Amino acid sequence: MNYNQPAGPGPPGRPLTVADVLALPVLSAGRPQVVTGSTRLDRPVRWVHITELTDPASFLKGGELVLTTGMPLPDEPAGVRRYVDELADIGAAALVIELVRRYHRPPEALVQACRTRGLPLVTLTEDVNFLEVTQVVHTLILGNQADAMRRTQRIHEAFTALTLRGAGPEDVLRAAAEMSGHTVVLENLVHQALICEPSGGTAETALTDWERRSRATPPADRTGRSGPEGWLVASVEYQGEGWGRVAMLPAPTGTSTSTASPVFGSEDVTVLERTAMALTIARLIHTTPWERTAHRNALRDLAEQRHRSPADARARVAALGLPTENACFIAVLADIPTAEDTAKTEARLPEELRTTGTKALVGRLAPTRLGILLALRPSQPWRPAVEQVSRAAHGVAPGATLCVGSPAPALADVARSFREAARVAEATGPGRPLPAERSFHERSDIGLRRLLFALRDDTRIQDYAERQLGRLIDHDTRHGTDLLSILRQYLDAAGNKTVAARASGLSRETVYQRLRTIERILDCDLESGEQRTELHVALSALDVLRAR
Template identity: 50%
Template sequence: MLRLPVLVAGLPEVVSGEGHLSSPVRWVHVTELLDPASFLEGGELILTTGMPHPEDPTLLRAYVDQLADIGAAGLVIELGRRYQQVPADLVHACRSRDLPLIVLHREVRFIDVTQTVHALLLDAQGELLRRAQRVQDTFRALTLRRAEPGEIVEAAAELTGCPVILENLVHHAVHCAPAGRPIGQVLSAWPRRSYGTPTPDHTAPSGPEEWLVAPLEHGGSRWGRLVMLPDENDPVIGPEHVMVLEHAATALTLTRLSGRTRWDRAAHETALRDLIERRHRTATEARTRAESLGLPVTGHRLIALLIRAGSSAPREGFGDALAARLAGAGIRALVGGLRPGVVGVLIALARASAWQPTAERVGRFAREELGEDAVVAVGPGVTDLDQVARSFADAEQVLEAVRPGRSDRPFHVTSDIGLPELLYAIRADVRVQRYVDRRLGRLIEHDERHDGDLVATLRHYLAEAGNKSAAAKRSGLSRQAFYHRLRTIERLLGHDLESGPQRTELHVAIMALEAVTERSTADGDGRAAPAS
């Protein structure tokens, strides 16, 4: 107001209350009454010529006390009519109550001041109402189209230009919209800062950094909170910030009540994908994001696991159940679905502790929940988030190589991958299928045409490392019958089964056939269709 031309013309001088010049002015009143508090509500700026002011210092102090007690924004006195200079008692009284006192050294038309200021106030209120409508429309639209929580948080950040964070009850930053700031800066030391910021009963500034905090609750039960960090350039929290955060909190609560969103799992899934796909701009950003979700990094060994459901689809809520099981055991982890049928887990363990017991725990739980054909693959432990992507890549290779239901081990690592597993992993490669067809095609066709079992005979022979007697016994055939079949095999394939190199080629072909037929359609009697 003091910068408005209508007041600048009066040569205003601030003689007390300099620290409160940023206080908002709700209205302007011109009054010469000595008891104005009876019609004030707080936030008004009082204009007076001082004509009725008493000479008695006690009455002057009582007048100032009334204004300060009601919360008046300040007192403006125009010199010339009553005073040539402001009484020292009035200045002293205003200073004792820290009430802004402004002296106008030239006359101004008070009507011009009130008209100008009230027009500005009404325009501002109208704009605030228009912005309030836009904010309401924005969050209503997000709610109606069932937007994800991250979209609602992003909208709140865009509307205010301030970072907004959605937290769960254990102060994990489930979603963060940094509003253009580096996310590493926004979430730096997040658990410590968050725990040091109490949650008020209603939307209000809180904590040493004056965060604006909105509790998230329904039916009297609190399930999280929404936090807005002040703007670095303009840290003042205004009514518009409160309005936006409250609308966002309502939208989030309605989204949660719809039952669609798995809050923690969605945040963990995003964090895991960001690490696997190396989306973070800096190592600090990656570490800060992980720690804000409760995963310690510094001084810990990180273990990447992939869980495949096998023949049955993972039951609803498997990730939540696994996360709860790990948390109950005091194990810090990120758990989230990475693609249909596959759940990813990143576990943080003290570097000196063994990782195998935790992997066994996950493997046993996966088999209990997903069936015996569930597979758990473990990547090598790493000590840096930059290495997590490589660890998950190694676990992916193990996952691709292990056949469902073919092992009773609770988990698998890269050292478990032998030739059969390697062939299984690349079974879809056309070159593998062609190799099988070149080496075994005639034998497979003969079995199909004559309803024979020469492929099984060759498999038994190779499995016994060329020991014909043991292979015959394994096949349940007499030696003569078994030898006759071997000669038929040699004739059809044009191979010498006594040759070590040729036997090796056929053995590889047999193992590749088993891998290839895993993905082929079985015929009526259970034998797999030949590869082509």
């Protein structure tokens, strides 16, 4: 295997490897050939050691690239094997032999011994200045170490700055993912992924089947790799006790970016350790439970369709413990009179639902509005489930108003269900009476008056009411009459003058006379069903506008 590659010490932040050293001009001039261990050239080189001793291992500590002319090699195969065994046992990175002075081809015993022990054996067919090799490589190693120290210092400074400005967990994980080039996930003790910052992949890739994969990854006493996927994990504490952990995931298979590597380096460990420390401090600063924040963010993302893809949405929601397969979803909005009661309801409602086995996400969407997403079996009736939620909410906040959207057969339809619930809420004024045997409002409750209430801020509604009734209201104001009331009673009686007279306590002749006056003022025909409808709509709009 010829090794005449362009010069270069390798990417910054990665230890110098055997392959990197062989690619340096000072060694490539010797026309290096890898005889054994070609798959192990990624071994890090800690130092370079020139030796002509028969027992070089006694002067090594591991990780050295050993350079020799072959002069000290024993003649007998047993001695060669012993020589190689000592190098392999101490952890030498590779053995480089110059085939210029004693040998012109590597001894077969040496080749077999190196192959048996998995020690990379490299031959040089041209004369090389070993002293120059050590100078170049040691300069690179020391330079890399200095660079590593500077990068580590920058990591510490970055996380210190985050802590000093009171950064939340999302900011901390985002910084960790950017610094490491790896996906970083924060989970609690029951293996719910609360925050995921993908890097080099998607949330779907990182979070699919999260709970099972997480439970297969045992906790570690200190920051280190764990589990079948080789996650790098660190514990996060709260008030001296374990609260959860943060996991850094290996790069997805097939990733070939320079920032993502399937192997974690020392800097990744430093990043994760500082991430865990910053999260521990942030947990003390930010008193709102992070599970609650995770639910809020998930609900907002679903309601506003802010996910990168439906698959990402499913993965994130499933990682929070909500079923996403074989489920039907119902969006509920709970409007609560005060922010204080809203906070209490947000804290207690999930506990109430857990005791009944109801799967739901609960989170505050506005100061006095909660969003609730129920996950039900497709065959499960949804109204009893919403009724149960409504009773639980009213138990905490008796003045709550709950509005529900129509069922969503898939998570991708949840935004529509939330929009419908919001429209019901817009059309439901304070203290609006509920249908019998129901403690929540739904779309079928929206009639004309509710529709006009929802549209009350539209200037076209205001203009319509004024055009239809303004002249009559002005007449009543100037003359002290009450023709608007007579018109209302007439329209409520569906145009029956006798019923209108009875409701007003006036004689039929008086009612007839006043209706003619109304027709004159409004320039209309009250015998026309269409015009009566127009006036009735205008009166309903006026009632809504006056009730503001």
